Amino acid sequence: MAVHSATNGKTTTTAMAAHILGVEHRLAWNRAGANLLSGIASALLTASDATLGLFEVDEAALSEAITRTRPRVVSLANLFRDQLDRYGELELVAERWREAVRTLPDDTSLVLNGDDPLVANLGEGRSTVIRYGLDDRRHARQSLQHAADSKYCLRCGAAYVYDAAYVGHLGEYRCAACGHARPILDVTARDIDLVGLRASRFLLETPAGHIPVELALPGLYNVYNATSAASLCLALGASPSEISAGLESFRAAFGRFERIPVGSKTVVMLLVKNPAGANEVLRTLEAGVPPVLVIALNDAIADGQDVSWIWDVDFEPLLPHAQHVIASGERAAELGLRLRYGGLAADHLELIANLESALDRGLELTEAGDTLVVLPTYTAMLALRGVLTSRGLVEHYWENPR
Amino acid sequence: MRIRLAHLYPEYLNIYADRGNIAVLERRAALRGHELAIESIGLGVEIRPTEHDLFYIGGGQDREQALIAPDLVVKSASIRSAIDEGAALLAVCGGYQLLGRGYRGRDGSLMPGVGLFPHETVAGAARMIGDVLLECELEPGQRRTVAGFENHAGQTRLDPGAKALGRVLYGFGNDGESGFEGCRVGRAVGTYLHGPLLPRNPWLADWLIAQALAHATDGTPPAFEELPDDLAVEAHRVAAQRARTRGGRR
Numbered sequence: 001m002a003v004h005s006a007t008n009g010k011t012t013t014t015a016m017a018a019h020i021l022g023v024e025h026r027l028a029w030n031r032a033g034a035n036l037l038s039g040i041a042s043a044l045l046t047a048s049d050a051t052l053g054l055f056e057v058d059e060a061a062l063s064e065a066i067t068r069t070r071p072r073v074v075s076l077a078n079l080f081r082d083q084l085d086r087y088g089e090l091e092l093v094a095e096r097w098r099e100a101v102r103t104l105p106d107d108t109s110l111v112l113n114g115d116d117p118l119v120a121n122l123g124e125g126r127s128t129v130i131r132y133g134l135d136d137r138r139h140a141r142q143s144l145q146h147a148a149d150s151k152y153c154l155r156c157g158a159a160y161v162y163d164a165a166y167v168g169h170l171g172e173y174r175c176a177a178c179g180h181a182r183p184i185l186d187v188t189a190r191d192i193d194l195v196g197l198r199a200s201r202f203l204l205e206t207p208a209g210h211i212p213v214e215l216a217l218p219g220l221y222n223v224y225n226a227t228s229a230a231s232l233c234l235a236l237g238a239s240p241s242e243i244s245a246g247l248e249s250f251r252a253a254f255g256r257f258e259r260i261p262v263g264s265k266t267v268v269m270l271l272v273k274n275p276a277g278a279n280e281v282l283r284t285l286e287a288g289v290p291p292v293l294v295i296a297l298n299d300a301i302a303d304g305q306d307v308s309w310i311w312d313v314d315f316e317p318l319l320p321h322a323q324h325v326i327a328s329g330e331r332a333a334e335l336g337l338r339l340r341y342g343g344l345a346a347d348h349l350e351l352i353a354n355l356e357s358a359l360d361r362g363l364e365l366t367e368a369g370d371t372l373v374v375l376p377t378y379t380a381m382l383a384l385r386g387v388l389t390s391r392g393l394v395e396h397y398w399e400n401p402r
Numbered sequence: 403m404r405i406r407l408a409h410l411y412p413e414y415l416n417i418y419a420d421r422g423n424i425a426v427l428e429r430r431a432a433l434r435g436h437e438l439a440i441e442s443i444g445l446g447v448e449i450r451p452t453e454h455d456l457f458y459i460g461g462g463q464d465r466e467q468a469l470i471a472p473d474l475v476v477k478s479a480s481i482r483s484a485i486d487e488g489a490a491l492l493a494v495c496g497g498y499q500l501l502g503r504g505y506r507g508r509d510g511s512l513m514p515g516v517g518l519f520p521h522e523t524v525a526g527a528a529r530m531i532g533d534v535l536l537e538c539e540l541e542p543g544q545r546r547t548v549a550g551f552e553n554h555a556g557q558t559r560l561d562p563g564a565k566a567l568g569r570v571l572y573g574f575g576n577d578g579e580s581g582f583e584g585c586r587v588g589r590a591v592g593t594y595l596h597g598p599l600l601p602r603n604p605w606l607a608d609w610l611i612a613q614a615l616a617h618a619t620d621g622t623p624p625a626f627e628e629l630p631d632d633l634a635v636e637a638h639r640v641a642a643q644r645a646r647t648r649g650g651r652r
Contacts, residue, residue, distance in 0.1 A: 081417070085531050085553055089417075089463040151413070157469050159413075299644070305532070306551045308597050311419030333636035337601045340633060341425045351633075 001053040001069045002236055005062045005097075006077030006113075008277045009225040010035060012217075013077060014056035015253040016229035020238055020246030025052040033254070036061050037068065052236070059093050063100035074104065075111035075232040077224070079118050080168055080276035081149050081312075083304035090149055094118045101126075109235045113228065114183045115170040117150050117160065123183070132187035132231040133172075136202075139192055139220055140164035140171065145279055145314060155180045167221050168276040187234065189227045194218065196287050197268070197371075204230055204243075211240045214248045217257055221280040255381040260394050264368040267359075269384065272375045273303070275312035281375060282318050289321035290373040294362040295339075296329040296355055296380035303377040307331050310338045319344040324365055326350045328358035329380045355380055356387045403436045405614045408454040410443050411462075411470045415497055418553075420460030422598030423492065426607045427456075434626055436615065445473045449480040454489055456614035457481065461495030461596065471513065474500055478516045485518060490613035491590035494599060498584070498592035499523045499556055519585040519592050520561040521576075528652060529555045534573030534595055535645035536583050540609055547571070548603045549641035550595025552583075558594075560585060567593050572649035589613040602637040604629070 004014050011033045018029045028050035030043040035058045044053065057065040059079070066074065076097065081090050101110070101122045114120045114131035123129040144151060144162060148169045152159055158177035165171040174181035192202040197218050204211040204227060215226050230243045238246075252258045260267045272278040272295075285293075299305050319325075319342050327336040332353040339349055352358040359374065366372040376384055388394045409424065428438040443449060462470070481501070485491055493501050502521040504512040512522075536548040548568060557577035560566060566576070567584025575583035576594070584593035591610075593599065600607040612623035 084417070085551075088529070089465075091463055091465050152466070152469060305644075305648070306418075306553065306597070308419040308422070308551060311422035311425075311598055311601075312416075331637075331640060333633050333640060334602065337633045337637050338422070341422070341429060341601065351636075 001055070001071040002073035002075065002232060003055045003057045003062070003065055003069060003071045004075040004077070004228075004232060005057040005059055006228075007059060007080040007082045007274065008078055009221060009228070010056045010077075012222070012253045012256050013225040013228045013232075014054060016226060016247060016250050017232050018054055019250045020229065020233045020243055021052060021054060021236060023242060023246065024238070026050050028053040030055050037064055040065060040069065060087055060096070063096055063103075066100050066104065071108065073109045073111060073232060073235045074101070075228065075235070076119050076122060077113045077228045078116045078170060079149070080274055081309075082274040083306070083309075085304055085306040086301065090118075097122060111228070111231045111235050113170065113224070114185050115166065115172070117154055117169070117173060120183050121154055130186045130231045130235055131183050132227050133182065133185045133189070134166050134170075134192070134220070134223065134227070135172070135185070135188045135190045136192040137164045139194070140166060144169065149276075153178060153180050167224060167280055170224065187227060187231045189223055192220070192223055194220065197284060206230070206234060206240065208234060209240050211244050213244060216251060219280055219284040221277070222257075255376075255385060258394075260388055262363060262388075262393055265363060265366050266371045267363070267374055267388070268371055269374050269376065269381060271378065271381050272313075273378055275309050278313040278375070282314065285373065286317055289318060290371060291323045291367075292326070292362050292365045292372055293322055293324070294326045294328055294358050294372065294374045295335060296358065296374070296376040296384065297327070297331040297335040298329045298377050298380045299331050300379045303379050307334050310335060315339060315342045322348060324348060324350065326352055326358050326362055328352050328355055329377065355383050359384055359387060403615060403618055405431055405436055405438050405456055405611065405618055406454045407438050407440045407456045407458060407614075408443050408449065409440055410457065410459040410474070410497070411445070412442050412460070413444060414466040414470045415460040415462040417461050417463055417466075418495060418596035419598045420458070420494060420596075423460070423494065423600045424458060426598075426600040426604065427458075427611060430604065430607050430629065431611050433629060434611070436611070445470065449477055449484065451480065451483065452487065454484060455617040456610065457484065457489060457491040457590075459491075459493045459497030459501065461497055467496050467500065471500065474516060475514055481516055482518050485588050485590045488589060488617045490610050490617060492599075492610055493519075493590070493592035494596055495554065495594055498594060499554075499558065501592055502558065502585075505556065518590060519587055520564040521558050521585055523556040523558045526555050526557040526578075529553065530574035530578050532573060532651060533641060533645035533649040534575065534583065535571040535642050535649065536568030536573075536575075536595070537571055538568035538606075540586070540591075546605050547638075547642065548593075548595060548599070548606060549597070549638050549645060550593070550599050550603070551597045552594040553596075554594050567591050570650075572645040574650050578650075589617070597641065602634055602641055604631050604634045
């Protein structure tokens with residue numbers, strides 16, 4: 001049994017690991033993203049012949065999932081501010097994780113993101129730990145983003161110095177005051193080559209040897225997801241060639257960079273749900289700003305009822321280049337306000353609260369052969385996918401709302 | 403006119419999109435021909451007397467608030483005297499708590515605050531989370547509503563006779579019991595409401611800008627022409643509807 005948790009990338013990382021491990025194992029896997037205990041239980045019930053359990057776990061459910069499943073590998077990837085109305089403060093989740101790790105027997109393997117100070121710190125004093133991270137300063141940001149979390153040293157409270165900040169506060173950090181720093185990495189992604197909206201390439205250095213990776217997913221955050229999945233699979237005994245082959249043939253998880261052909265056009269759906277995740281999605285768009293963009297903001301419990309997070313998203317670099325942005329969803333006006341204050345001209349913004357109408361308007365404005373980029377929150381993504389399913393454009397894919 | 407804004411601890415207190423509030427103040431001042439000159443006031447930076455027309459302090463997570471609290475106490479006297487001599491201020495969430503007399507923990511100990519707002523905050527058992535709608539009357543006879551979102555564990559108790567920012571129509575408010583939300587002292591207002599607060603409540607942004615201008619000019623707050631605020635009106639309408647249907651529920 002192995003469990004994986006994080007604020008961002010849970011579903012994608014676990015799906016990648018399942019894709020790699022599924023060759024050698026019969027899996028019990030909560031593939032539909034049903035990541036509470038009920039989802040894990042039903043995945044176990046439907047896979048009675050499984051040889052390996054692989055579960056994505058909600059951040060808040062980690063402790064109980066560990067108690068119930070007694071995993072031999074616990075993989076923890078990142079903590080970002082996310083839906084404070086639901087999870088409470090970041091430090092609260094971190095403290096729950098610390099307690100959960102304290103209860104683990106010493107022979108349980110930990111797979112930790114060394115680039116996240118809060119996560120890396122969980123490995124201190126434990127014997128079986130794989131720490132992974134990125135090492136390619138060409139892709140570092142100039143400075144920490146506005147919404148960066150965990151900016152202050154865990155030990156002494158001074159601000160961390162970042163020699164390289166890759167995604168939010170993930171990167172190569174050190175404290176000038178007390179010397180606390182990113183740990184030595186066991187698995188390192190380097191020579192990273194980002195190929196626009198489509199793909200990425202990089203080299204993983206691991207204790208089992210070098211693993212070249214060709215990934216059909218864009219963006220540094222997917223490099224993190226793949227590195228995390230590879231490290232998890234190494235902990236479970238997968239070979240470098242299995243990892244390389246698995247990652248190369250992996251395709252986007254549901255609603256996360258899914259490309260859907262609609263006649264002569266393509267819809268690309270990119271789930272956004274919190275500032276750090278949305279910032280990375282927007283960063284992948286910066287290379288080639290799409291002419292038409294639909295952004296859909298809902299405020300159900302699964303989206304976060306508090307929509308203030310959209311102000312922490314760095315829309316600004318994108319907006320001067322955006323020709324036509326359609327703000328949609330139940331909180332379309334709120335989103336429209338955010339975009340206008342971010343510098344989007346009034347005549348480049350259209351407000352269409354109804355999701356289906358917004359999608360149709362977006363498609364109408366998209367030229368044949370072009371791509372319509374849609375950035376929905378969770379329940380907006382489910383609804384839009386429902387529309388495309390009812391039109392026979394995508395297969396039905398059941399996913400349990402969180 | 404130049405409006406000099408002191409933004410307290412922006413690196414630490416920014417949890418509920420406080421930069422949205424600053425963006426609104428900046429833009430709406432500019433549309434009236436005024437420049438908002440923003441100065442970040444961080445740890446160890448002194449607040450010089452009479453040099454600021456407007457103060458802003460946002461909210462942070464407990465860890466960040468604990469990191470700045472001792473420094474803020476050192477600044478107490480200069481913040482209080484700035485408000486005494488007519489500067490305006492907006493404090494949101496954690497900042498609102500920190501500007502009171504103090505925060506009383508479950509063990510009875512008091513972490514001292516700035517002492518600007520006549521209130522004390524006590525640790526509560528259950529968080530108060532959800533949409534809120536207030537009715538305010540900052541100027542006699544001018545009733546306006548404020549729609550926001552609250553997320554706080556502390557229960558803030560106003561002293562007898564203290565002025566609230568508004569009456570709670572839907573939501574929890576200061577303590578979930580009194581029916582009041584926020585606090586007002588002179589040109590200073592504090593509130594738990596974020597969302598952020600100002601984009602969908604532009605009248606409150608205009609009120610703060612006018613108060614800051616009164617300080618800058620040693621005169622009275624100017625009256626502004628209305629701006630085309632259709633988006634804000636619509637965002638306010640939806641947020642107010644949310645407060646009616648799901649505010650103040652545990």
